Amino acid sequence: MGYVAIKGGGKAIAGAHTAVESLRTAEGEGGSPLPLASIEHQLRLLTSRVLSEGGLYHPRLAALAIKQMQGDTLEAAFALRAYRSTRPRLMETPTQSTSGMRLIRRISSAFKDIPGGQMLGPTMDYALRLLRLDLADESPETFRKVSRQFIKDAPDSDLPDSFPKVVDALREEGLLPPQPDRPDSPFDITREPLIFPVPRSAALATMARAETGSLLALAYSNVRGYGNVHPTIAELRVGYVPVMLPHPITGEPTEAGEVLMTECEVVATQEGAESGAPPLFSLGYGACFGHNEVKAIAMAILDRALQKGMQDGADCPSEDPEFVLLHVDGVDSMGFANHYKMPHYVTFQSEVDRLRTTQEKDAAHTKAQGAES
Amino acid sequence: MNPGYELPVDDVNYNFAFLDEFAKREIRRNILKAISIPGYQTPYASREMPMGRGFGTGGLQLTLSLLGAGDTLKVIDQGADDSVNAVNLRQFVELTCPGANTTERAVEANIIQSRHRIPEDKLTADQILVLQVPTPDPLTIVEPSEARRKIMHGEGDYAPLLTRLYEDIVQFDEIAISNRYPTRLNGHYVIDSSPIPRFDVPKMHQSAALILLGAGRERKIYAVPPFTDAVPLAFEDVAFRTEAFLDSKGNRRQCDRCTSVTSYLDEIIHPDGSRHWQCSDTGYCNDRCVQRQNAECEEARS
Numbered sequence: 275m276g277y278v279a280i281k282g283g284g285k286a287i288a289g290a291h292t293a294v295e296s297l298r299t300a301e302g303e304g305g306s307p308l309p310l311a312s313i314e315h316q317l318r319l320l321t322s323r324v325l326s327e328g329g330l331y332h333p334r335l336a337a338l339a340i341k342q343m344q345g346d347t348l349e350a351a352f353a354l355r356a357y358r359s360t361r362p363r364l365m366e367t368p369t370q371s372t373s374g375m376r377l378i379r380r381i382s383s384a385f386k387d388i389p390g391g392q393m394l395g396p397t398m399d400y401a402l403r404l405l406r407l408d409l410a411d412e413s414p415e416t417f418r419k420v421s422r423q424f425i426k427d428a429p430d431s432d433l434p435d436s437f438p439k440v441v442d443a444l445r446e447e448g449l450l451p452p453q454p455d456r457p458d459s460p461f462d463i464t465r466e467p468l469i470f471p472v473p474r475s476a477a478l479a480t481m482a483r484a485e486t487g488s489l490l491a492l493a494y495s496n497v498r499g500y501g502n503v504h505p506t507i508a509e510l511r512v513g514y515v516p517v518m519l520p521h522p523i524t525g526e527p528t529e530a531g532e533v534l535m536t537e538c539e540v541v542a543t544q545e546g547a548e549s550g551a552p553p554l555f556s557l558g559y560g561a562c563f564g565h566n567e568v569k570a571i572a573m574a575i576l577d578r579a580l581q582k583g584m585q586d587g588a589d590c591p592s593e594d595p596e597f598v599l600l601h602v603d604g605v606d607s608m609g610f611a612n613h614y615k616m617p618h619y620v621t622f623q624s625e626v627d628r629l630r631t632t633q634e635k636d637a638a639h640t641k642a643q644g645a646e647s
Numbered sequence: 648m649n650p651g652y653e654l655p656v657d658d659v660n661y662n663f664a665f666l667d668e669f670a671k672r673e674i675r676r677n678i679l680k681a682i683s684i685p686g687y688q689t690p691y692a693s694r695e696m697p698m699g700r701g702f703g704t705g706g707l708q709l710t711l712s713l714l715g716a717g718d719t720l721k722v723i724d725q726g727a728d729d730s731v732n733a734v735n736l737r738q739f740v741e742l743t744c745p746g747a748n749t750t751e752r753a754v755e756a757n758i759i760q761s762r763h764r765i766p767e768d769k770l771t772a773d774q775i776l777v778l779q780v781p782t783p784d785p786l787t788i789v790e791p792s793e794a795r796r797k798i799m800h801g802e803g804d805y806a807p808l809l810t811r812l813y814e815d816i817v818q819f820d821e822i823a824i825s826n827r828y829p830t831r832l833n834g835h836y837v838i839d840s841s842p843i844p845r846f847d848v849p850k851m852h853q854s855a856a857l858i859l860l861g862a863g864r865e866r867k868i869y870a871v872p873p874f875t876d877a878v879p880l881a882f883e884d885v886a887f888r889t890e891a892f893l894d895s896k897g898n899r900r901q902c903d904r905c906t907s908v909t910s911y912l913d914e915i916i917h918p919d920g921s922r923h924w925q926c927s928d929t930g931y932c933n934d935r936c937v938q939r940q941n942a943e944c945e946e947a948r949s
Binding site for chain 1: 652654661662665666667668669670673690691692693694695696697699700701702704724725726729730731732733734735738763764781792793794797819820821823824825826827842843844845846864866867890891911912913914927
């Protein structure tokens, strides 16, 4: 009898890799490989999502991860994270300010007129979701013409380099509490594990690289009824934030590059303010790498919910820091769900042993009862 | 991004053992802390590894931080060296740790990384056993909040866990926990023994080898130091029981291949529907076959 329980693992793995590659190239002779630049630009929102969930700002590597993982956002973000584990940390940036952001879009749903004005920018919010069949067989000529035309038609910009922040205006008017004292250094979730209770900076960092769908589901549960945040978007902005590093010789802050970011600030009505204190709005903050508006909004709502939970205790899942922060990471949750596919022969054998034993005892018990009656 | 930027495609060298040196040092320090406080779940900043969370990333980080050139590693999954996950982990170590050796024989290894089993061969003081852990806290089944569990551990408050075992006895006339059996170390902390079967739990008691347990996703390291008491939770009148592997007549089943009557067995259903039993620990089974000069086994080994 040549039957063996588990054999040939190495060969099976190699075969699986070949099968995956064959599907990637299944277009055959008519196909051509996806250039990374095309992924980065034409699938820019996918790239943004992967950058943000991977916690590593590297658009070209994000594009590579998307190509390699054949479009799976969880796997692509995971590959970026694993790459990150191999890099030593050379230095830390000081706290960066988003007031110097080079904007491509900023809106407020709280005030019609905000200092600096609203700028709709690249958004599909008001586009009809009708399938554009002309894109189905778009010619390279048409594609390039669109790009040329946009640059030609663009007016000479008289836009300022940066815009004032709406929340600063709210603070000046006394509608928002003053900025809380900043911690000396924010909690670094890549170098310290979360031990509860955790500071707000740990919660924000965890959510900034969380999986978009997980954040959205929990934030949605709060505003839909399992919670009490009634958010209004004071400001949502998307743009490039200059990254300032101390100059290696002079020590002066020097621009080392820029990162595309989405930032969202929501104000919520303060429920049950402390007696004696004047009633104020409260603020929820969301920010992440890339252009990910839904993620930034969900994060801002959850930040507000978690601050309430940290202060008064949690009344619903989305206000419980442990519940939210330990279940929103895509790499963790995907990995654990996937691990159930691995062999569990030994533990299952052990469970069968317990079940058979209890079944035998149950049968003996029933038989004894039957004999008595 | 700078439009002239090119990916450094030729620069694909990884650091020895993949992790950067700061990460390895941090893990070693946490190992020392875990050994100093038997059973305490030491938190650490677990790094993302290039295999899935839940596939042994906690164990792997321990192994990679311990392994150096000249060390010999054995990787086991479900007792087998040739199981897909064991192959994957071993190949990764071979790729990233030049100079380290791998083996399929427990006696030859000085570091053994395992999922779900402790080898049948008795381990020695020169060996370290690294176990992969999905859920490091035995109190999870009675208390979902980690902050509250931490207080319970500190106070040695294991009453809810013992109550849970008692409820099993009331309901089933047996303790129904099959694996991950809660085990008390050195008279204080109760640990999750990792998803090893109950059969393997007694091997932790006064083990000569250091046993390290790593949970990557949950970011915890804990240890059973050498020659430390490890006692599974039970009651005076209801003893802890291991899987017995008895047939309908009450005789101990034996391995189809090597005829061992002391090993943990896999139940195998053949195409004709008949049930067969084989050692789960393939390295142990192969060694016994070689000793018995069993021709059939020689074939299976090659």
